[in-house]
Amino acid sequence: MTVREWDPRTAPDSDFQNLLGALNAALAADLPDDPPWRDDHLREYLAETMPSERRVCWVAVDDDGVLTGLVTVLLLGGIGVLEVLVHPRVRRTGVARRLVATAARRVFAEGFSSIGAEVVGGTPAVAFFESLGFEREYVETRSVLRLSTVDWLSLGEMARGIAAGYRVEYFPGGPPDDMLEAYAMAKAELRDSDNGDLDLRPSSYDARRLRESLNVLHRRGMTPHIVLAVHERTGAVAGLTEVVVPVQRPTRADQYDTIVVQDHRGYGIDRAIKARMLFELRSAEPRLTEVQTWNAQSNVPMLKVNAELGFQPDREWCEYGADVGELVHRLENV
Template sequence: MQVTDFDPSQASDAQLSQWREVLNAMTEADMPGEPRWQLDQLRDYLSVTMPGEHRYAFVARENDAADSRIIGHANLLLLADDFDDTGVFEIFVHPGARGHGVGRTLLREVARRAAVEGRGTIGVEVIATTPAVDFYDRLGFSRAVVENRHLLAMDRVDWDAVSANAGRVAAGYRLEYHHDGLPDGLLERYAAIKATLKAEPATNIGAWRGSADVQRLRDSLETLKARGLRSHLVVAINEPTGAVVGLTELVVAAQRPTRGDQYDTVVAPEHGSYGLGLAMKARMLTELREHEPQLRDVQTWTAIDGDPHAHVDAELGFRNDVQWYEYETVVSDVLYRLN
C-alpha cells in the first residue's frame, strides 16, 4: 500500500471516478439508504475552499505503482478566523480493503499535515451506526457533539398543510425566497442577524456556519456555488423596520442532487412567538418542490439536549433516523497513539 498527496484540481477523470467508487462502495456497505455520489462538479467540490481556508487530500493505493487503484482517501480542511487552531477531516476506505491498516495510515497523514500546519486539534463527523465509531473510539477521540439526524421524504409531505403553514405569516412580517445568492441590499441585514444570534446560547446549536459578517457571507455563498452546491434561502423581514428577523438555509449538491441539506434556521428571540420558524421552513419546502423536483428527501440535525425548532421539524413531517457524532482529538495525542 502507498499513500500519497492528491490534488483534485489536477487529477484525471479516471482518478476522480476511482475516488467516487471508494466512497460509493463504503456507502453501500455501511449506509445503504444514503444517496450515491455522482461525478457532476466533483472536481469543484473537492478543490474549491473559502478564502483563507485550505484543503489537503491524500489517497491510498493498492501498491507502489502510480497507476494502481485507489482503495482509500482522506482530506483535511484547515479552517480560518475563529477556528484557525483546528481542522476537520474525512477518511473513506473501500470495504474490501479494511483490516489492513489503510484507515490508520491515512489518519497518520492527516494528523502529520495538521501538525506541520500548526493545528492543535482535528475533528471528524461520524454516523453512529457505522464501523467508524469503533475506529475513532479505539484511537482515543472524544465525542464533542452528539446530534440527531432527521429525514423528510418528499413523497410523504402533506403539501396542503405545508402550503397553509407557508402562508401563515403574522401581520407586520413578510417572507422572501432567494436562490444561489442574496441581493446586495439584503446582505448586510442578513449578516446582522447572524452576528447577533451567534452569541445567543439558545440559538447557537451545533456547528455555526460562520457567515456573520457581510464579506464572509458573500464569500460563503460564492464558494457554495463554485463547489456545485445550490443555495436556497428564506428570510423573514419585519416590515416596520426592514430588519431581517429570521432565516433558514438549505443547499442541494450537484454531486448528490436527490438530497437537500438543511443549514441554519434562526429567529430573533424577540420575534420568536410569531410562528416564523414554521412559516419559513414550510415556504422552503414549497420552493424546493418547484426548483428541485428531483429531490427525494431533506436532512436536518438537532441537538440531543433540546432544539428550539424541533417541534417545527416534527410538524412538517421530519423523522429521526440516526445519531451523528462529532469527534475531536489533540493532534499530538493521536500521533503518539498511532506511532
C-alpha cells in the same frame, strides 16, 4: 499499499472515478438509505475552499495503482477537520489508520492543536475514531423528510400562519447584495448562542465573508436556497432558513441554519419559513425527493416544528475530537 499527497486540482479523471466507486460502495455498506453520489463537480467539491481555509489531501493506492482510500483535512481557525474514506473491499487492513496518521502529522507540523471529525452513528467510523483515542464531544440527530409524505394542504396553512407585520421572501441562489448586511446580522445571533459544538462547519457572519462563502458554494456545485422573514417596519431579517442542493446528489437536500432572531420569536416565523421553503424547493428542484437536517436533542422547539413538517429522526451525527500532539504520539509507529 502506498500513501501519497494528492491534489484534486490536477489529479487525473480516473482518480475521481475510483473515488466515486469507493464512496458509493461505502454508502451502500454503511448508510444504505442515503442516495448515491454522481460524477458531477467532484473535483470542484474537493478543490474549492474559502480563502481563509486550506484543504490538504492524501490517497491510498493499491499495488495496481488504483485509489482505494482518501483522507482530507481542512485547516481552519485553529482546528483541522478530517474526512476519511476507505473502499469496503480493503477495510480493516489499516488503510485509514495510515491515512489519518499522515494527515495528523501535517496538522501538528502546521501548529494546530486540535483535530476533529464528523462521524455518523451506527457506522464503523465510531469504532475507528474511538480506537485512535478520539472523544465524542457533541451529538446531533439527523432527520430526513421524504417529500412524498408531505401533506401540502396543511403545509400551506403553516406557510400562511405568520403574524402580521412580516413578509416572507424566497431567494434562489442566495440573498441579494442589498440584503447581505441584514442577513449577516441575523446569522450573528447563532454565533452568540454558543451551543458547545466544535465549530466543524463554520458559518459566515459578516457580509463580505458571506458573499465569499456563497461564491465558493456555487463553485463546489452546490445551490443555496434561502427563505427570509423580513420585519416590514424596520427591514430587519427576523428569521432565515437555508437549504443547499448539491449537484453531486441532487435528490437529497441539506437544510442548514434556521434562525429566528430573539425579539421576533413567538410569531410563527419558524414554521412559516420552513413550510414556504418546501413549496419553493418543490418547483425549483424537480429532482429532489428528500431533505435532511441536523438538530441538537436539546433544541426542543426546533424538533417539534420539524416533526410537524414530517421530518423523521434517522441517525446520530457526532463530532469527535482529539489533541493533535497526543494523536501523533499514539500513531508514531504507523
